[in-house]
Amino acid sequence: MNQPSATTATLPQGSGFGATMRKDNWWIGPIGIAALLLSFLIYSTWAAFQGAYYWVPGTNYLSPFYSPEIWGHSPHAFILGQPGFWQSWMPPFSAALLILGLPAGFRLTCYYYRKAYYRSIWLDPVACAVGEPRKSYWGENALPLILWNVHRYFLYAAIVFVFLLGYDGIIAHMFPVNADGTSFTNVQYLATGAENPAFDKTKPVEAHHHVFGMSLVSLVLILNPLLLAGYTFGCHSLRHIVGGRKDCFAGGSGCGTDLHFKAWSFVSFLNRNHATWAMLSLVVVGLADVLVRLVAMGKISDFRFF
């Protein structure tokens, strides 16, 4: 049986972009998703290139866009300063540029985000039973989209990020203080990335100890890895890896075990709302950077509760 003949073209909806007989507001969803994705893309790109105001002296707040800070100018940096391989022709150094590719790659190759941007940005299809702008189509059967099969490798990195950001969320509740209990601010660099003129080499460069506290910013910084965990541990690739690849869970030759079944069931549970986790975690990771940035710039307080 060959493909249907052209007789179907006589149907009144015709073909071409937007052609449909649907009467509902099918365009609202794609516009909303496109607005959210593009807003995040523009903001996160801008924020990643700033290289400043991503941490707050006197606190342990660190923007999730800049974590882990392998090289950088904050006390969070594993190596203080700029990497030697950063060339002059490159954009001004920013710690985020070294690491953001991994979480970005995770979201780019995510099965949910693929649906979201294929529909709302690539318009292929913009909505179900609505005409498309292009006739040619290769799907994920050819380059470049066939590369999206590497999603599981970004997943491995994303799992590491969940724990790194979880650590950041916990230490955000630990406020560095001097021996006399005053806020510790003797840092070599300012939040702008410039050298701190008040930096005193004769004073301790580490806080005497930390006190537990809580603020709006610290709560957002712990909410972020929680949502990220809900998103990451509901990943379709993880669902496959932990048990979906098995045809049975009864144990014995070739079968998965009870542990496989429980792991697969847990990931499946999170996976049912993967889109919600994906979008919530996207919004909150952006919000976390906005809040840290505004506090670091002195535009707002961190709304410290205690």
Add this chain to the structure above:
Amino acid sequence: MSTAVGDAAPHQRTFKVWRGDKTGGKMVDYTAEITPGMVVLDAIHQIQATQASDLACRWNCKAGKCGSCSAEINGKPRLMCLTRMEALPEGDVTVQPMKAFPNIRDLVTDVSWNYTVNKKITKFTPANPGTRFVAEDGTFRMQQRDVERTQEMRKCIECFLCQDTCHVIRDHEKHEVFSGPRFFARAASLEMHPVDVADREPFLKNEGGIGFCNITKCCTEVCPEHITITDNAIIPLKERIADRYYDPVTMLWRWVTGADKKDG
């Protein structure tokens, strides 16, 4: 605006129904008296009885189980028997045949292409008696949790609404190189079956064209049986194919261990 069930007095609604055949056609206006609880198929039957006795329409059970009365109602692929009039917005109701298949007449389409695709999928192939899950007498001994994934796919009533809405078939007309969501669901039900030992992964990757699917989930949206085709059939199959053809680590592992796909 939809009206709550039961509060609508009998009233007239206009139906724009596609009339034609493979040579062409047009939308024709009819009216039907709508009473509470009616579905679109009731209205089509009323139109057949009162205004257009030659209106062709395929139907059988009127209960969402036979998968015969697939159509596009107000532009959406749906079963006519499961589309309640109360759930539709006010105004004219359009009823058209499925777009992805050749029209035979009026609302009836030729869905035989699907049966051709179906024949390409290796049928259920149980393991030998005395092996895993198969007793010496050939009967199966399986745990419920091992067959649940398969059972979800077996809810399919073959209405082919998923095939109709899938843009790879509907807009890009890849019928020759793409099996479509219905048959990925069927393949998944067999591939995930604890007793089955056949290998359909090469077919799915090559002739079945699963790579053409860009997981935009319209098939799941329209499924009247609420089968989560994309998440529970297509993506798991894509992941199995990634294991075998795209992931260098698992490919190396399979090569070193000589693992067959049915090693679990």
